Amino acid sequence: MISAALLKRDNDRSKLFELLSNHDEKNFAIEFDKLSVEDVSALRDNRSGSECKTLLHHACKLGNLKVVRYLVRKGHKVDVFDTSGRLKTPLMQAIESNHIDVAAFLVEASASLAIQDIRLENALHWAARSSGRMVKAVVKASTLSPAELQSLASTTNIKLLFPEDVATFALTQENLCCLREKGHFLMKKRRPATQQIVSVN
Numbered sequence: 001m002i003s004a005a006l007l008k009r010d011n012d013r014s015k016l017f018e019l020l021s022n023h024d025e026k027n028f029a030i031e032f033d034k035l036s037v038e039d040v041s042a043l044r045d046n047r048s049g050s051e052c053k054t055l056l057h058h059a060c061k062l063g064n065l066k067v068v069r070y071l072v073r074k075g076h077k078v079d080v081f082d083t084s085g086r087l088k089t090p091l092m093q094a095i096e097s098n099h100i101d102v103a104a105f106l107v108e109a110s111a112s113l114a115i116q117d118i119r120l121e122n123a124l125h126w127a128a129r130s131s132g133r134m135v136k137a138v139v140k141a142s143t144l145s146p147a148e149l150q151s152l153a154s155t156t157n158i159k160l161l162f163p164e165d166v167a168t169f170a171l172t173q174e175n176l177c178c179l180r181e182k183g184h185f186l187m188k189k190r191r192p193a194t195q196q197i198v199s200v201n
Contacts, residue, residue, distance in 0.1 A: 146183025
């Protein structure tokens with residue numbers, strides 16, 4: 001039999017996810033401060049369709065940079081997996097939800113680009129499916145050396161595909177290929193000066 005105290009604790013915890021979903025940041029902070037840091041990172045959303053995400057996963061999906069910053073500053077782990085079958089990190093969630101500012105912040109806050117999900121895909125695989133802007137944002141936000149970037153871009157997934165192989169756009173694919181081979185993006189080409197057309201009458 002479930003004790004009343006245990007039931008109340010679970011209701012209080014799920015209340016955090018509801019407050020976050022409703023963008024009630026003030027009351028979210030009040031309820032959040034009642035928990036210990038260990039409780040926060042272990043807390044999982046058990047609502048239908050939530051895939052056992054943490055508060056940080058949920059904030060990343062919503063693109064709520066203010067709450068993401070708050071959670072990280074309060075000690076929420078940035079490299080925590082959801083407990084679904086996908087093993088997605090908050091960084092992967094931000095990338096999948098196409099929140100570039102949130103993804104860049106997480107990388108600046110030491111989120112690993114190298115962690116792999118259940119399909120052995122790292123953050124570059126996820127970003128390749130999103131956009132070239134996402135790839136550039138997460139790489140720029142990182143402190144990885146060119147050799148580390150080469151290694152990261154050389155990681156294959158379970159189907160032995162490099163990040164460039166899953167890229168949605170051709171330019172993203174070219175940039176990731178260059179990153180894998182040379183440790184940097186393609187150099188920007190200078191556009192030729194436009195010539196003014198003079199009509200002769």
